[in-house]
Each structure stands twice: as structure tokens, then as C-alpha cells.
Amino acid sequence: xxxxxxxxxxxxxxxxxxxxxxxxxxxxxxxxxxxxxxxxxxxxxxxxxxxxxxxxxxxxxxxxxxxxxxxxxxxxxxxxxxxxxxxxxxxxxxxxxxxxxxxxxxxxxxxxxxxxxxxxxxxxxxxxxxxxxxxxxxxxxxxxxxxxxxxxxxxxxxxxxxxxxxxxxxxxxxxxxxxxxxxxxxxxxxxxxxxxxxxxxxxxxxxxxxxxxxxxxxxxxxxxxxxxxxxxxxxxxxxxxxxxxxxxxxxxxxxxxxxxxxxxxxxxxxxxxxxxxxxxxxxxxxxxxxxxxxxxxxxxxxxxxxxx
Numbered sequence: 001x002x003x004x005x006x007x008x009x010x011x012x013x014x015x016x017x018x019x020x021x022x023x024x025x026x027x028x029x030x031x032x033x034x035x036x037x038x039x040x041x042x043x044x045x046x047x048x049x050x051x052x053x054x055x056x057x058x059x060x061x062x063x064x065x066x067x068x069x070x071x072x073x074x075x076x077x078x079x080x081x082x083x084x085x086x087x088x089x090x091x092x093x094x095x096x097x098x099x100x101x102x103x104x105x106x107x108x109x110x111x112x113x114x115x116x117x118x119x120x121x122x123x124x125x126x127x128x129x130x131x132x133x134x135x136x137x138x139x140x141x142x143x144x145x146x147x148x149x150x151x152x153x154x155x156x157x158x159x160x161x162x163x164x165x166x167x168x169x170x171x172x173x174x175x176x177x178x179x180x181x182x183x184x185x186x187x188x189x190x191x192x193x194x195x196x197x198x199x200x201x202x203x204x205x206x207x208x209x210x211x212x213x214x215x216x217x218x219x220x221x222x223x224x225x226x227x228x229x230x231x232x233x234x235x236x237x238x239x240x241x242x243x244x245x246x247x248x249x250x251x252x253x254x255x256x257x258x259x260x261x262x263x264x265x266x267x268x269x270x271x272x273x274x275x276x277x278x279x280x281x282x283x284x285x286x287x288x289x290x291x292x293x294x295x296x297x298x299x300x301x302x303x304x305x306x307x308x
Contacts, residue, residue, distance in 0.1 A: 036257040082150040090286065151294065153296065198230060248302070264292075
């Protein structure tokens with residue numbers, strides 16, 4: 001029986017890195033640079049926040065402590081990744097063409113395969129496992145079943161009391177979408193608008209495109225699509241984004257981003273494990289333990305139109 005446990009110290013880090021990249025970059029937010037992703041968060045990652053009050057005042061020749069204005073308010077938010085796993089079974093014969101030039105003499109002995117063959121095999125097995133992280137990073141909610149792994153950014157946004165939520169929500173249509181987009185854009189404080197982006201679903205963007213095409217002036221013709229921007233604000237059309245929801249905030253992959261995510265491989269007793277399902281059988285299983293979480297740094301940097 002083969003019992004293979006892969007740790008970063010036992011094999012080239014490229015093996016684990018490829019799998020983690022596979023699991024996270026299938027996430028649209030990561031691919032398009034819309035989230036600040038922090039790797040290797042084992043327990044908790046702190047997002048420090050510092051606010052200052054108004055400090056400017058008339059010049060005084062001899063200012064005293066009583067003349068001091070403004071204040072410093074410090075608090076923290078946290079990324080606290082939640083554990084879940086990827087698990088699948090497979091027959092090694094399906095991958096024989098990958099290692100045929102390096103075929104072990106006996107049964108599959110993973111340790112005997114060269115690193116490049118291991119990487120290729122693991123990448124192919126990763127394709128058989130749909131990590132679905134992209135959907136969970138956006139729509140996820142923590143719960144007790146396999147459909148509820150951790151809270152995604154929408155859940156974190158709506159739970160933040162500081163967000164600006166546009167009132168009287170109704171479903172978006174081609175007749176009202178331009179007005180609603182302008183409403184949620186203007187709801188965002190002016191100082192954040194220039195560096196913010198607007199996120200919406202593919203269905204809602206189609207409504208916007210149809211509305212722009214129907215305009216008597218300045219709209220695109222039927223053979224072209226509307227630019228992915230609104231009043232100078234870039235529009236991010238996301239496959240997994242829910243319909244009838246528009247969000248404006250600072251999306252990015254650097255420290256100025258308002259959208260954060262934390263991931264990690266669980267470096268426990270079996271980070272990645274390949275083993276036989278049964279001693280007498282030919283099928284193997286592939287198991288990988290992971291952690292992930294999302295967070296919004298500042299609620300006041302988010303405006304939401306929720307017509308769901």
C-alpha cells in the first residue's frame with residue numbers, strides 16, 4: 001500500500017504552490033486583481049485601522065495642551081480562515097501517459113516519480129477537484145453543511161453597519177438600471193469615488209448595455225457593446241456575482257484595497273495526501289485541507305444597491 005504525505009519540506013515547494021495557485025486563481029477576484037489576497041494565514045491576520053479627527057486651526061503663538069484638536073482612533077478587523085477540504089478519488093491508470101517514461105516497476109510509488117511528473121500529475125488531479133473558491137469568496141456563508149464553508153465578501157459587506165446602503169430596493173431592469181447605478185455611485189462618499197469600482201452581475205450588465213443601446217443619443221449601436229464603465233467609474237462584471245446587486249468600493253490587489261482574503265494550506269499531519277481507498281482496490285484518493293476567509297477593511301468605503 002502506498003501512503004504518500006506531501007509537505008513543503010519533503011518536495012519542491014512548486015508542488016504545493018501550484019495546487020494553492022490552482023485553488024485560488026480560479027477565483028475571478030484574484031485573476032482580475034480585485035482582492036488583496038494574503039497567503040499562509042494559519043490562525044488570524046490583523047487588518048489595523050487608524051482614524052484621525054480634524055486637526056487644523058488658527059495659528060496660536062503659544063499653543064497649550066488645551067488647544068489640541070483631533071484624535072487618533074485605532075481598531076482592528078481580522079481574517080480568520082475557516083477549515084475545509086478538497087477530496088476526490090481516481091484511478092492512477094487514467095494518468096499513466098503522464099509518467100510513462102518514468103513508470104515505476106511495481107505499483108504506483110509517488111516518491112519515485114521526478115518532481116516535474118509529480119507537478120503535472122497533481123495539476124491534473126486538481127482539475128478533477130472543483131474548489132469553487134471563486135463562488136465562495138463572493139457569495140459564501142458559514143454554516144454546517146458542504147454548501148456553507150466561510151463568509152464571502154457580500155456577507156461581510158452587508159454585516160458591516162458602516163456601509164452606505166441605498167434604500168427602497170427593487171429588482172433591476174433595463175428601464176431603471178441607469179438611474180440605480182447613478183444612485184449607488186452617488187451614495188459612495190465623494191473622496192472614495194475616484195479610486196472605486198462598481199461590481200455587478202453579467203445579467204445586470206446586459207440590462208445596462210441594452211439601456212445604453214436604446215438611448216437616442218450617445219448610446220452604442222447594435223453591433224458593439226457598452227464600455228465597462230459608468231460616469232468614469234470602471235465596471236467589474238463578475239460571473240459569480242448575484243443578479244440585482246450593485247456594489248461600489250475600492251477593489252484592488254495592493255494595500256489600498258478594501259477587499260481582503262486570506263488562504264492557507266493546513267500544514268497538519270496530512271497537508272496533501274494520496275493513498276489507496278481500499279487495500280485490495282485500484283482506486284486512490286486525493287485529499288487537501290485548506291483554510292480561507294474574506295473581510296472588508298472599511299464599511300464606509302462601500303455603497304450597496306440590493307434589489308434581490
